[in-house]
Amino acid sequence: AQRVTQPEKLLSVFKGAPVELKCNYSYSGSPELFWYVQYSRQRLQLLLRHISRESIKGFTADLNKGETSFHLKKPFAQEEDSAMYYCALMETSGSRLTFGEGTQLTVNP
Amino acid sequence: KAGVTQTPRYLIKTRGQQVTLSCSPISGHRSVSWYQQTPGQGLQFLFEYFSETQRNKGNFPGRFSGRQFSNSRSEMNVSTLELGDSALYLCASSLQGAPKEQYFGPGTRLTVT
Numbered sequence: 001a002q003r004v005t006q007p008e009k010l011l012s013v014f015k016g017a018p019v020e021l022k023c024n025y026s027y028s029g030s031p032e033l034f035w036y037v038q039y040s041r042q043r044l045q046l047l048l049r050h051i052s053r054e055s056i057k058g059f060t061a062d063l064n065k066g067e068t069s070f071h072l073k074k075p076f077a078q079e080e081d082s083a084m085y086y087c088a089l090m091e092t093s094g095s096r097l098t099f100g101e102g103t104q105l106t107v108n109p
Numbered sequence: 110k111a112g113v114t115q116t117p118r119y120l121i122k123t124r125g126q127q128v129t130l131s132c133s134p135i136s137g138h139r140s141v142s143w144y145q146q147t148p149g150q151g152l153q154f155l156f157e158y159f160s161e162t163q164r165n166k167g168n169f170p171g172r173f174s175g176r177q178f179s180n181s182r183s184e185m186n187v188s189t190l191e192l193g194d195s196a197l198y199l200c201a202s203s204l205q206g207a208p209k210e211q212y213f214g215p216g217t218r219l220t221v222t
Contacts, residue, residue: 034210
């Protein structure tokens with residue numbers, strides 16, 4: 001069965017500092033991986049998907065199949081990045097998202 | 110396009126009662142998935158419907174059921190409510206095909222007393 005692990009429940013950084021939110025997964029096939037973000041009092045929204053290899057709001061994430069990781073990075077954190085971040089995996093042939101426990105990121109001024 | 114909508118937004122029920130939640134997907138989206146979000150268990154997949162058929166189901170008891178209508182709108186039903194069913198229930202819609210991006214609604218906050 002697939003599993004997603006986000007080892008940090010809470011992460012606090014200062015504005016302008018680099019930030020990395022860790023995500024590790026276990027899945028026997030070739031998964032599709034996503035990062036979702038939930039800002040305060042807003043709905044869950046897609047931030048990144050690994051197949052697009054794009055940068056959204058300055059965030060990037062690289063799929064490392066050898067380490068089974070999909071860490072989210074941003075070189076210079078902003079206060080508006082404060083939110084809950086979820087890493088999620090979708091099996092290749094399915095439609096079920098398996099979420100990690102989430103990381104609450106706080107960017108301090 | 111209008112986003113995913115869910116009704117009602119808040120609901121209070123008593124143990125033993127049943128409840129029906131509704132979800133309207135983004136226009137043109139034919140797949141609807143349901144998730145339960147709780148502080149203890151996080152986000153867990155309930156089931157997914159496509160073209161009025163359940164395609165995938167999570168590990169929830171049979172008290173949790175759903176259906177999808179021809180216009181892609183979906184409902185989920187929970188019978189014989191238990192205190193542990195208190196949660197935020199999220200609906201997500203997506204287009205058929207890859208990438209399987211799911212767009213979430215605001216959720217229905219269910220409180221069971």
